[in-house]
Amino acid sequence: MKRGLLWKLYAIVGVGTVVLLYLLSFLSAYTQERMSYLSEAHQQQLDAYAQQAQRLYLADDSDGLAQWLTHIQQTENTWAAVVKSDLDALAGGELNDYFxxxxxxxxxxxxxxxxxxxxxxxxxxxxxxxxxxxxxxxxRMRPGIFEYLELTHWAMKIILPLVLLLAIALLLYRHISAPLRQLNDATRAFSHGRFEVRVRKLMGNRSDEFTELAMTFDKMAERISELITSQRQLIADLSHELRTPLARLDIALEKLKIGEAVDHDNAVARVERESVEIRKLVEDTLTLAWLENERPALQEEDLDLVDLIDVVIDDARFEFPDRTIETQLPDRAPLPKSNHRALGQALENIVRNGMRYTPAGATLEVSLSVNSNSYQIDIKDQGPGVLEEHLEKIFQPFYRVDNARSGDDSGFGLGLALAKRQVLAIGGEIQANNRLPKGLMMTISLPRPANQ
Incomplete structure (x- = not known):
């Protein structure tokens, strides 16, 4: 964590403290300086008193001078006098003009x-x-306004520091509360169903712990939004897919109720088949939901890719005896930290999907190549291929392309969706590409240690 907020708080408090001390020192010195000299009017008043006394003294009017001094003392409620300073230097010293x-x-x-x-x-x-x-x-002539000296003293010692500290506190509050308010508003909006709300872009160029929190919130909101949207779509798709087998199941049960002997065996077989399909649909949907929601890392065991592919190929040959499978595999391909169940199911779904769309008598090609840091499995069918705009969508749950690729009605469009999420769970990647002149190639890339 960058601790940007901590450094900002340090800066605000540090700069605020320096500014506070500087202002206190400056204002104290400025105020004291302004309050340490007599005002111009008072200087003129005292000089006028002295000039009048000098005139009376030079006129040798002792009575008038005494009356004038008495008048000053009564008017100003103070003491005043005219004095002589006859100084004699002792021991032969002299008093010069400088003195x-x-x-x-x-x-x-x-x-x-x-x-x-x-x-x-x-x-x-x-x-x-x-x-x-x-x-x-x-x-009344004391420097400054004497009656306000105590107020000035308290203002300099308490009021001014308090005002500056309140200003710093307000700055800190606004700096901290603004992102908190944005997060609070976003959380409230998100709780009301506005899943598109995001916070980081609202904070502009800010870069501190709050922006990291905002990015974490955005990631959480994005993930929750994806989960909610996925779950809603999954439920809607599942409901739609269940209608057809349930409808066929209702027809079969209805025939069994009325006891139509001719269709009894077919109805029982239909019930069994629809039950199996519904169970498989539900199981695949639950597995897909688990992979979507939990996004587990299924990297818990070591296996040999060649052995796993051989098992999948044998099962496919047994299920589709009228099609041929050609393989190009090395002698061994050790794959550490993987999961044979997840990878085996993914390979089985992809191989069965390719066999389903490969015409009878045609060939499905399966190859495994070893690269510097990965294994690459290519599965090539000879079906009609997929339009370019559908290549990414075929990995979506319950997605089906047009009738040319749909073939029969078996499956619910979950095989490739499950395969992709299972491959991702073991750290791999999967993609689909069209072949020339026709057909589809599924490529699975799995990481491998470079020293193997």
Whole structure:
């Protein structure tokens, strides 16, 4: 088994997990980045506060500056102040421009702020680098939307992974349920008598365990359909074939009932003959049904083809004394793993069929040739032959060709059907071909070990 479905599941789960981790990492970093800076409006607001304080400071308006700082603190509910940072370098050190450029008491309004940090101290320098406007960042100006921080946290940790996992689960469900639904629909249709339904073609280019299951289902459906069709046809044909002998049997019994002395012996003979024919018809039909349904492999014993053919030929010569049989057989032809009963019955049916259609005084030819990996048995009669379109059909149960080939009324059209299935059961093949100028040749091919 290719385990295609397993690899697909691995791929979906693996890719889904990688995508999930990547999205979580990306969105977490993106969200944190977006929520770590003051908005442009808040930066402008703080800068406006500082500019007003600087104007009051430069105007040496201490009272106005104090009132302005008080106004800011009351409005924003925070702390604000203007401070000086007079720094003296000790031990002969110097504070250069580079120091004053980067030195700060608080954080610049354009600096990155972590959303979960405590209330940061923001600083905006005046024109005088030693004077600074300081304000504890108002709560409303916290980076991002602070009131949604907890919701964002839960969304990143639970909601987003859950949504992605549900999407992966839905993908897996649809990938698995689609072929299962197709199989279920096909099974239901098949159970309702639609024996032509098949599944594999519905799955397109898919190639995994489900397609193997679909092909197995199709093979099963094909086999069951063949069996059901064959059984129906067999029953219909058997019913048709039984009508004639049963009708003759009814006539004979009716004559026996009314006691017609003249026809008494003929009626009894007729009853016996019809009983034998009906019994043979039923037995052959049961054998054919068994071979059709079970398709057994009858390869259980070793035999010699020459000995088996000799027995069949002797019986045929006794049954048809007015016809001649010519044989071309080797001294021996060992055939391992075969079945003498099945092969013997097949040969007997074919030989008797050929003798029946060979005119009195004519010859039936039987030959056995040995090939590299097979035996070939050819049985050639001198009958009228069979039309080309009937060569395959003569192996169908109860099939009869036209009157030129039918000869007498003996037989029910089961002999060749049984012969073909018996040959197939031992691993062989059989075919029919016309001869020139006339006649039919039956060819049986049987496998043999190459080292024999």
């Amino acid at each position: 004053y450029q980067y030195y700060g008491i608080g954080r610049g309004i354009q600096w990155k702020l972590h959303p979960w940090m405590d209330q940061p101290m923001m600083e905006i320098d005046f024109i005088d680098p030693n004077v600074h406007f300081l304000i504890a960042l108002p709560e």
